[in-house]
Amino acid sequence: MTVQIITQAPLDAPAGPFEVAIVGGGAAGLATAIFAARALRERSTYEAARTRVLVLDGAKTLGAKILVSGGSRCNVTNVHVDAADFWRPGSPFVRQVLRAFPVPETRTFFEDLGVALKEEPLGKLFPVTNKSRTVLDALLAEARRLDVEIRTSARVRGLARTADQWRLETPTEPIQAKRVVLATGGLSLPRTGSDGFGYELARKLGHTIVATVPALEPLVLGGGFHTPLSGIAHEAAVRVSRPGEKTVEIRGSILWTHFGISGPLALNASRFFRRARVEGTAADMTLSFVPHLTAEAVDHQLVTATRARPRHHAATEVSGAFGLVQAVASRLVATSIGRDEPLSRLTREKRRALVQSLTSLPLDVVDGRGYNFAEVTSGGVPLDEVNPKTMESRLVPGLHFVGEILDVDGRIGGFNFQWAWATAKVAGQAIAKARR
Ligand SMILES: Cc1cc2nc3c(=O)[nH]c(=O)nc-3n(C[C@H](O)[C@H](O)[C@H](O)COP(=O)(O)OP(=O)(O)OC[C@H]3O[C@@H](n4cnc5c(N)ncnc54)[C@H](O)[C@@H]3O)c2cc1C
Structure with a gap:
C-alpha cells in the first residue's frame, strides 16, 4: 500500500479558518496576537484555542522597528500617559482606549514576560537591560507559548470579505479567517516593512484615510544660523503659531545639526510644520533659548x-x-x-x-527630513470610522485596526508604543468576546 503524504495544500485552497489573522507583526500586531490568544484561551479549551491566531508579516524577520526604537533601547512606555500627549489633545477616543490599558498594566504585562523596566528622566520607561531585543524576544516567546502562528515573508496583497469569512491573499496561499486586524503601521522608516500598504487595504474596503505626513522628524532650516552650532544640545522652547489657533509652546532638548535641528524638541514640533503644509496653512516657529523667562x-x-x-x-x-x-x-x-x-x-x-x-x-523651517528619519506617521484611518470599545471598523464588520495605522500620533517619550499596546489590548479582548 502506498501512503500519500500531502505536504502542501493546493494553491487555491485557503489555509484556515483562523479565529483571527493579524496583518503586521510589529509592536501592535504581536501584542494583539498575545491579548487575543490569552482571551481566547480563557473562553475555550486549550485544544480549541490552539493555533487559531495567525500573524502575517511581509518582512523576513519580525520587530525591526522595535529593535531600532529608543536608540536600540526601546522606550516601552511612560510613567504618565494622557490623551494630551497625543494628537489631537484630549480626544475622547484616545482617552477611552488609554483607560482600557493604563500604564501600571503595561508595566505588569512586561514584568510578567520577564522584562523589568526602569524609569529615566521625563518618566520614560526602558528595559533594565537597555536592549530593545529584550522586549522583542519577550513578545515573541509569549506568542510562541500561546501557540500563535507567525508567518514571515507573508505580505498580504489583498483582503476580501466573503459571507462571514475573510480571505487574505499572500504570496504562497490564500488564508481564511473570521476576523482581520490591520496592524500594518504607517510609512515611517519604510525599510522596516511599514510602507503604507495597509492604508491601501483599508481604502479598498471603504475607509477614508486622513492625509499622512511624517511626524517626529528632524527639521531642515534655511539660512546659516545652525551650521556652526552642529553637535550642540541644550534646553529650549519652540512656540508654534498657526492662523486662528492658540499658540502652542513645546519645551525640551534641541540638538543643532548640519542641516538644521533635531532632538526631542525639534521632533515634537515637526508635526505642526508638516500638518500645516498639508492643510494649506502656515505654522510659524520661534525658538526661545531661555524658556523660563519673558x-x-x-x-x-x-x-x-x-x-x-x-x-x-x-x-x-x-x-x-x-x-x-x-x-x-x-x-x-x-x-x-x-x-x-x-x-x-x-x-x-x-x-x-x-x-x-x-x-x-x-526658525526658517524649509523642510522635514522625511519618512526615512521620522519616528511615526501622522494621519491614517480616521477615529470616527472605528469603535473605541473594540477597535473594530464601523464600516466593515470583522475588521479591526491597531497601532500606528490609525490617525493618532504621540509625542516623544514612549507614547507611541503605549498606543500600540493599548489598542492591542482592546482589539484582542474584543476578538475573543466576539467569537461565535
Ligand atoms: C527610529 C524609531 C525609534 C522609535 N522609538 C520609539 C520609542 O522609543 N518609543 C515609542 O513609544 N515609539 C517609538 N517609535 C515609534 C514606534 O516604533 C511605532 O509607533 C510603533 O512601532 C508602531 O507599531 P505598529 O505595530 O503599529 O507598526 P510597525 O511597528 O510599523 O509594524 C507594522 C508591521 O506591519 C508589517 N506590514 C506592513 N504591511 C504589511 C502587509 N501588507 N502584509 C504583511 N505585513 C505588513 C511590517 O512589515 C511591520 O512589521 C520609534 C520609531 C522609529 C522609526
Whole structure:
C-alpha cells in the first residue's frame, strides 16, 4: 500500500479558518496576537484555542522597528500617559482606549514576560537591560507559548470579505479567517516593512484615510544660523503659531545639526510644520533659548548687568547669566547685533535685538527630513470610522485596526508604543468576546 503524504495544500485552497489573522507583526500586531490568544484561551479549551491566531508579516524577520526604537533601547512606555500627549489633545477616543490599558498594566504585562523596566528622566520607561531585543524576544516567546502562528515573508496583497469569512491573499496561499486586524503601521522608516500598504487595504474596503505626513522628524532650516552650532544640545522652547489657533509652546532638548535641528524638541514640533503644509496653512516657529523667562525679564536682566558689569562683553554676559553654551551665545550676538561689544556700548536697539533673538528667534523651517528619519506617521484611518470599545471598523464588520495605522500620533517619550499596546489590548479582548 502506498501512503500519500500531502505536504502542501493546493494553491487555491485557503489555509484556515483562523479565529483571527493579524496583518503586521510589529509592536501592535504581536501584542494583539498575545491579548487575543490569552482571551481566547480563557473562553475555550486549550485544544480549541490552539493555533487559531495567525500573524502575517511581509518582512523576513519580525520587530525591526522595535529593535531600532529608543536608540536600540526601546522606550516601552511612560510613567504618565494622557490623551494630551497625543494628537489631537484630549480626544475622547484616545482617552477611552488609554483607560482600557493604563500604564501600571503595561508595566505588569512586561514584568510578567520577564522584562523589568526602569524609569529615566521625563518618566520614560526602558528595559533594565537597555536592549530593545529584550522586549522583542519577550513578545515573541509569549506568542510562541500561546501557540500563535507567525508567518514571515507573508505580505498580504489583498483582503476580501466573503459571507462571514475573510480571505487574505499572500504570496504562497490564500488564508481564511473570521476576523482581520490591520496592524500594518504607517510609512515611517519604510525599510522596516511599514510602507503604507495597509492604508491601501483599508481604502479598498471603504475607509477614508486622513492625509499622512511624517511626524517626529528632524527639521531642515534655511539660512546659516545652525551650521556652526552642529553637535550642540541644550534646553529650549519652540512656540508654534498657526492662523486662528492658540499658540502652542513645546519645551525640551534641541540638538543643532548640519542641516538644521533635531532632538526631542525639534521632533515634537515637526508635526505642526508638516500638518500645516498639508492643510494649506502656515505654522510659524520661534525658538526661545531661555524658556523660563519673558522678553521683559531678559531685557531687565541685561539692563541691570550693564550697570553692574559695563565692561563685560555681551556674549560672555549672555552665556553666564542665562546658562547658554558660549558658542550659542556668541552666535546669537553675532546674528542679532553683529560684533561682540562691552555691555556699556550696546544701544537700546541692539539690546532689544539681542533680547528678541534670545526669546523668539524665528526658525526658517524649509523642510522635514522625511519618512526615512521620522519616528511615526501622522494621519491614517480616521477615529470616527472605528469603535473605541473594540477597535473594530464601523464600516466593515470583522475588521479591526491597531497601532500606528490609525490617525493618532504621540509625542516623544514612549507614547507611541503605549498606543500600540493599548489598542492591542482592546482589539484582542474584543476578538475573543466576539467569537461565535
Ligand atoms: C527610529 C524609531 C525609534 C522609535 N522609538 C520609539 C520609542 O522609543 N518609543 C515609542 O513609544 N515609539 C517609538 N517609535 C515609534 C514606534 O516604533 C511605532 O509607533 C510603533 O512601532 C508602531 O507599531 P505598529 O505595530 O503599529 O507598526 P510597525 O511597528 O510599523 O509594524 C507594522 C508591521 O506591519 C508589517 N506590514 C506592513 N504591511 C504589511 C502587509 N501588507 N502584509 C504583511 N505585513 C505588513 C511590517 O512589515 C511591520 O512589521 C520609534 C520609531 C522609529 C522609526
